[in-house]
Amino acid sequence: MFAIDAGRLKVASSEVARDINRRIVLNLIRRRQPISRADLARVSGLQRSTISLIVEELVNEHWVMEGPTGRLPRGRRPTFLRLNDDRVIIGVDIRPTQTSVALANVNGKFTSQEVMVTPQDPRTGVEMILQRILPLIRSCDGKKIEGIGISLPGRFNEGRLVFAPNLKWPDFDIRTPIEEATGLEVELENAANACVLAAVWFDRMESCRNIVIITVSEGIGAGILMNGQLAQGLNGMAGEFGHVSLDPEGPVCSCGGRGCWEVFASNRAALGYYLESNSHQTGLSFQDLLSLADQGDARATKALERMVHYLGRGMRMIVAGLAPERIIVVGDLTRSWHRFGPGIEAELRAQVLPGGSAPLLIPAHEDGMARLRGTVALVLQKHFGVTREVPANAN
Numbered sequence: 001m002f003a004i005d006a007g008r009l010k011v012a013s014s015e016v017a018r019d020i021n022r023r024i025v026l027n028l029i030r031r032r033q034p035i036s037r038a039d040l041a042r043v044s045g046l047q048r049s050t051i052s053l054i055v056e057e058l059v060n061e062h063w064v065m066e067g068p069t070g071r072l073p074r075g076r077r078p079t080f081l082r083l084n085d086d087r088v089i090i091g092v093d094i095r096p097t098q099t100s101v102a103l104a105n106v107n108g109k110f111t112s113q114e115v116m117v118t119p120q121d122p123r124t125g126v127e128m129i130l131q132r133i134l135p136l137i138r139s140c141d142g143k144k145i146e147g148i149g150i151s152l153p154g155r156f157n158e159g160r161l162v163f164a165p166n167l168k169w170p171d172f173d174i175r176t177p178i179e180e181a182t183g184l185e186v187e188l189e190n191a192a193n194a195c196v197l198a199a200v201w202f203d204r205m206e207s208c209r210n211i212v213i214i215t216v217s218e219g220i221g222a223g224i225l226m227n228g229q230l231a232q233g234l235n236g237m238a239g240e241f242g243h244v245s246l247d248p249e250g251p252v253c254s255c256g257g258r259g260c261w262e263v264f265a266s267n268r269a270a271l272g273y274y275l276e277s278n279s280h281q282t283g284l285s286f287q288d289l290l291s292l293a294d295q296g297d298a299r300a301t302k303a304l305e306r307m308v309h310y311l312g313r314g315m316r317m318i319v320a321g322l323a324p325e326r327i328i329v330v331g332d333l334t335r336s337w338h339r340f341g342p343g344i345e346a347e348l349r350a351q352v353l354p355g356g357s358a359p360l361l362i363p364a365h366e367d368g369m370a371r372l373r374g375t376v377a378l379v380l381q382k383h384f385g386v387t388r389e390v391p392a393n394a395n
């Protein structure tokens with residue numbers, strides 16, 4: 001047997017409460033800035049003395065800055081608070097064809113971004129990423145770099161990339177060489193999960209607790225928010241709907257299986273449909289295919305219609321299995337949503353079971369930045385966390 005020290009329990013309880021209150025205040029400042037101390041107390045329900053102590057601590061730590069004063073009919077003029085833009089984050093978005101390295105402040109505003117071709121070899125890839133990160137670090141004189149967030153088109157374990165069929169990198173430790181070279185903490189996340197974090201963090205979707213984000217590019221990924229929690233699953237593999245087989249006799253997928261959802265519904269699949277009827281066309285991109293359809297090319301239109309059919313068919317299993325409130329689609333296809341939205345919505349409505357409801361289908365017109373914004377949220381959530389104590393109407 002071992003004794004319980006009641007004194008230690010009280011101290012731990014006090015520390016936990018203080019940490020929760022700090023996170024509540026940080027999140028309220030982030031969402032409602034500029035905001036005064038009086039409004040923080042009113043919205044949070046915390047005592048003004050508690051708010052004053054927390055704000056003083058956050059100002060001293062350079063998380064929060066005091067801004068201009070407001071005007072009231074009478075009484076003391078309030079001083080408004082906002083997050084300190086001198087806290088910055090380095091974001092890295094690795095994709096099969098290109099990799100982006102960017103610098104953003106705590107409010108998610110990007111101040112620089114550089115894009116490079118993704119190498120076929122992971123060691124070369126990390127070296128090239130570091131060639132972009134190290135000058136960024138040197139340029140941040142006077143700023144506090146909170147860390148590095150990395151979005152990956154695959155799955156990882158303990159900092160090692162373990163499953164990335166479209167990237168085609170073998171098992172490789174990405175985190176360690178970057179941390180050793182920079183002295184900064186590195187956070188990794190799957191690309192679709194990063195998009196979920198971006199939606200919740202920057203798109204004010206905290207009140208929506210059941211969201212599925214579908215990323216459509218070279219492959220198809222899914223990030224899942226269920227009951228307000230990011231679904232990870234065993235070994236972090238939750239959400240690999242793109243590698244669920246729709247046809248066991250279908251084409252071979254990059255994962256080694258046959259007839260996976262992404263071989264029928266990805267950008268690459270649509271290009272394949274077009275090239276089947278026009279084998280002389282070479283060097284075509286998915287954006288080119290969208291442009292051809294807009295110009296009235298019947299074969300391009302038919303290829304996209306076929307992609308729409310399979311996208312909707314695959315989303316049926318998400319509606320039946322997860323019953324999300326919203327499905328958010330991320331990818332270049334959102335630029336031509338008039339071609340994709342109606343067909344996918346029709347498939348979703350057809351799947352709704354008695355007693356259920358069709359999810360709201362939302363195109364994310366984010367110009368390719370969702371993954372990068374997710375890398376910022378990935379780093380910041382260590383400090384801000386997820387606080388259920390903040391009321392949903394506090395946005």
